[in-house]
Amino acid sequence: MVAIEEYQSDAENQWCPGCPNFGILSALKNALVKLAKKPEEICLVSGIGQAAKLPHYLRCNFFNGLHGRALPVATAIRVVNPELTTIVVTGDGDCYGEGGNHFMHTFRRNPDMTLIVHNNQIYGLTKGQASPTTELGDRTRLQFEGVKLAPLQPLALAILQGCPFVARGFAGDIPHLSDLFVEAIRFKGFSYVDVIQPCISWGTHPVSWYRERIYKLPPDYNPHQVDGALKKAIEWGDRIPIGILYHDDTPRHVFGDYFRAQIHDGTLTELGFPPRDALDELLEGFGASKLKNKR
Amino acid sequence: MAIGASYAGVRAMTATSGGGFALMVEGISLAxxxxxxxxxxxxxxxxxxxGLPTRTEQGDLLFAINAGHGEFSKLVFAPADPRDAFHKIIRAFNLADKYQSTAIILTDQFLADSYFTVEQFELDERENRLYLASPESITDYKRYQLTETGISPRLYPGQSAHLVCCDSDEHDEYGHITEDLKLRSRMVEKRLKKFELLRSEILPPEEKEFTEAKDVLMSWGSSRNAVFEAVDKLNGKGNKVGALHFTELWPLPVYQFPSEKQYYLVESNATGQLGRLLQSAFGLHVEGRITRYDGLPLDCAYIMEGFERWSR
Structure with a gap:
């Protein structure tokens, strides 16, 4: 049992009052309580942006690094220590813009960790420039005449690139989002949750715009089919689905497992330095001893 | 990924070349x-x-030393040959762990791609440690605790109930973002303080035929064997030449340059980067430069010819 108060951080919160980010923070705490994860068993990894500040507001281990580059740091942490629940917390600008390259290749690597993207469709930290998910034609503080580029389709991209767990949540529905996070964290392999998080300061739509359009995927929806999942991934406008869009439970290679099977089945920090004779043996493998004997 | 692995509690290394290194320099600043x-x-x-991606040069010395935005401590070593590289990398790991800093090992295509016949390396390093703190002795863990030396207690996440919090933003002792400007100054000083201690561990340059020498060839990294061979051959022809070879370049070692000698640079680059470094740090006057930047390694004949041109 872990009480939700254990995640209470002393750091001063810098988000706008009423920001839907608070909903995501609550949902994540609920999920971690349900999974009974102690603060020291959790590692949050983030980059730059408002979403990337979340690790400061949830008491646990964290590494708040470079813009767009949370995923490779987290991948390595997870490979070194499979006992740490590793979660990347990022935003649409950080993950889909600056970190696009890492986003794409992490699907292929399939590390056993979770990616949560606070998708507010805007660069909020820098006061309202279009992000990779701002809609075509939307006017922003920088794109006065409307965005001229079509948005990225991150969920569709994830499904096409073989990400085995793809979900969309809504920061305004905390119970539903908590359940999504529980499922994502439990999943063995890479799980990805894009969370619609309307920006109340710089966003191009009010929260009500999203509330009117969002619906939960029905119980008879089959998340195991790629073509159906792709349709749901790009459904946007009049109706926006939330829930687990794609779920592939066929066994597949998880990044680091092969290495662990070869070297050490556990946390790599347990390994320590190899004994002297093992190093001598390694050196002899280069044929050096034969030369020495000849002399 | 290397930074993530290191944060998680294991030793981590990455190897790259010019373009890849330049691309990832922000990671050095993060570290x-x-x-x-x-x-x-x-x-x-x-x-x-x-450039010439299958050939060699020593053109990145000043870049490596200055790599990463902002001011912080780092180490730059340039091994002379495979044996030196073997020991230097162990030393780099130990110093990187001890000072919680980045160590850059500068090799070049010549050293990395050549075959050498060598005697078996002896593992004479007595110490291999991560220099971790002991969780039991800590009640209130601060990853960036301000200390006399600037070195804070290092733990890794999951090692104990202590939480390990790191931030690329300026942070307080616990690792949380801060805008406390007084604290900012103290954190800058903390990160630089380590550098002074680190400097005391740096080995001086290797001297060859130095005491008697009138003219001194100064070199660094993979050119040692060629330079030392040239020294022997030049002295065989009646010169009084010595050599000063650097393999630990940053922080610069504590060293006194005797003023009665004449110093020449031997470098595989066009601008004499070691010379610029020594000039700014020691005010050293360089008499002449033997440089090579056609992509081929420095060799004994090239160095001899270059020296004879200067001393004529």
Whole structure:
């Protein structure tokens, strides 16, 4: 049992009052309580942006690094220590813009960790420039005449690139989002949750715009089919689905497992330095001893 | 990924060359800010840009020393040959862990791609440690605790109930973002303080035929054997030549340059980067330069010819 108060951080919160980010923070705490994860068993990894500040507001281990580059740091942490629940917390600008390259290749690597993207469709930290998910034609503080580029389709991209767990949540529905996070964290392999998080300061739509359009995927929806999942991934406008869009439970290679099977089945920090004779043996493998004997 | 692995509690190294290194330089700054130990091997090739990607050069010395935005401590070593590289990398790991800093090993295409016949390396390093703190002795853990030396207690996440919090933003002692400007200054000083201690561990340059020498060839990295061979041959022809070879370049070692000698640079680059470094740090006057930047390694004949041209 872990009480939700254990995640209470002393750091001063810098988000706008009423920001839907608070909903995501609550949902994540609920999920971690349900999974009974102690603060020291959790590692949050983030980059730059408002979403990337979340690790400061949830008491646990964290590494708040470079813009767009949370995923490779987290991948390595997870490979070194499979006992740490590793979660990347990022935003649409950080993950889909600056970190696009890492986003794409992490699907292929399939590390056993979770990616949560606070998708507010805007660069909020820098006061309202279009992000990779701002809609075509939307006017922003920088794109006065409307965005001229079509948005990225991150969920569709994830499904096409073989990400085995793809979900969309809504920061305004905390119970539903908590359940999504529980499922994502439990999943063995890479799980990805894009969370619609309307920006109340710089966003191009009010929260009500999203509330009117969002619906939960029905119980008879089959998340195991790629073509159906792709349709749901790009459904946007009049109706926006939330829930687990794609779920592939066929066994597949998880990044680091092969290495662990070869070297050490556990946390790599347990390994320590190899004994002297093992190093001598390694050196002899280069044929050096034969030369020495000849002399 | 290397920074993540190191944060998680294991030793981590990455190897790259000019363009890849340049691309990822922001990571060096991240390692500097988060004080995450890191070893990077930089195999130099003729640049700018793609340059001559299958050939050799020593063109990245000043770049490596200055790599990363902002001011923080780091180490730059340039091994002389495979044996030296073997020991230097162990030393780099130990110092990176001890000072929670980045160590850059500068090799070049010549050293990295050549075959050498060598006697078996002896593992004479007595100490291999991560220099971790002991969780039991800590009640209130601060990853960036301000200390006399600037070195804070290092733990890794999951090691104990202590939480390990790191931030690329300026942070307080616990690792949380801060805008406390007084604290900012103290954190800058903390990160630089380590550098002074680190400097006391740096080995002086290797001297050859130095005491008697009138003229001294100064070199660094993979050219040692060629330079030392040239010294012997030049002295065989009646010169009084010595050599000063640097393999630990940053922080610069504490060293006194005797003023009665004449110093020449032997470098595989066009601008004499070691010379610029020594000039700014020691005010050293350089008499002449033997440089090579056609992509081929420095060899004994090239060095002799260059020296004879200067001393004529």
């Amino acid at each position: 500097g800010m988060t004080e995450t130990p890191l070893v990077i091997v930089l195999g130099q090739r003729p640049a700018p840009a793609t």
